[in-house]
Amino acid sequence: MRNTDIAQQIASESGISQGEAADQLDEVITSILKNLKKGRPADLPGLGRFRRDIQGGLQFTRAGQRRANDRH
16 A cells, blocks of 8 residues: 555545645654654554664564563
8 A cells, every 4th residue: 555545545534635644644654764763662553563673673563462572
Protein backbone atom coordinates (compact mmCIF):
# COMPACT_ATOMS: atom_id res chain seq x y z
CA MET A 1 0.00 0.00 0.00
CA ARG A 2 1.35 3.42 -0.93
CA ASN A 3 0.99 6.66 1.03
CA THR A 4 -1.60 7.94 -1.45
CA ASP A 5 -3.70 4.81 -0.91
CA ILE A 6 -3.46 5.18 2.86
CA ALA A 7 -4.33 8.90 2.69
CA GLN A 8 -7.35 8.14 0.50
CA GLN A 9 -8.54 5.54 3.01
CA ILE A 10 -8.05 7.94 5.93
CA ALA A 11 -9.93 10.66 4.07
CA SER A 12 -12.89 8.46 3.20
CA GLU A 13 -13.20 7.08 6.74
CA SER A 14 -12.74 10.38 8.59
CA GLY A 15 -14.54 12.85 6.32
CA ILE A 16 -11.51 15.05 5.65
CA SER A 17 -9.96 15.92 2.30
CA GLN A 18 -7.35 13.63 0.81
CA GLY A 19 -4.85 16.49 1.05
CA GLU A 20 -5.47 16.89 4.79
CA ALA A 21 -5.19 13.14 5.26
CA ALA A 22 -1.90 13.10 3.34
CA ASP A 23 -0.55 15.93 5.53
CA GLN A 24 -1.51 14.06 8.70
CA LEU A 25 0.06 10.86 7.42
CA ASP A 26 3.27 12.72 6.57
CA GLU A 27 3.36 14.16 10.12
CA VAL A 28 3.02 10.70 11.65
CA ILE A 29 5.74 9.22 9.42
CA THR A 30 8.06 12.16 10.13
CA SER A 31 7.51 11.76 13.88
CA ILE A 32 8.26 8.03 13.73
CA LEU A 33 11.47 8.61 11.75
CA LYS A 34 12.66 11.41 14.08
CA ASN A 35 12.18 9.19 17.14
CA LEU A 36 14.02 6.29 15.54
CA LYS A 37 16.93 8.51 14.46
CA LYS A 38 17.25 9.70 18.07
CA GLY A 39 17.33 6.10 19.30
CA ARG A 40 13.84 6.29 20.78
CA PRO A 41 11.06 3.80 20.07
CA ALA A 42 8.05 4.96 18.06
CA ASP A 43 4.68 3.74 19.30
CA LEU A 44 1.63 3.21 17.13
CA PRO A 45 -1.23 2.93 19.64
CA GLY A 46 -3.18 -0.26 19.18
CA LEU A 47 -0.71 -1.57 16.59
CA GLY A 48 2.72 -1.83 18.15
CA ARG A 49 6.14 -0.26 18.44
CA PHE A 50 9.03 0.40 16.07
CA ARG A 51 12.52 0.41 17.58
CA ARG A 52 16.13 0.07 16.54
CA ASP A 53 17.89 -3.14 17.49
CA ILE A 54 21.49 -3.41 18.66
CA GLN A 55 22.80 -3.60 15.09
CA GLY A 56 20.75 -0.54 14.06
CA GLY A 57 18.11 -2.54 12.21
CA LEU A 58 14.44 -1.70 12.46
CA GLN A 59 12.23 -3.95 14.58
CA PHE A 60 8.45 -3.90 14.98
CA THR A 61 6.70 -5.47 17.95
CA ARG A 62 2.94 -5.90 17.71
CA ALA A 63 0.81 -4.57 20.54
CA GLY A 64 0.44 -7.24 23.20
CA GLN A 65 3.47 -9.15 21.94
CA ARG A 66 6.65 -9.19 24.01
CA ARG A 67 10.15 -9.14 22.62
CA ALA A 68 12.08 -12.34 23.28
CA ASN A 69 14.54 -10.63 25.66
CA ASP A 70 11.65 -9.05 27.65
CA ARG A 71 10.45 -12.44 28.91
CA HIS A 72 11.43 -13.37 32.43
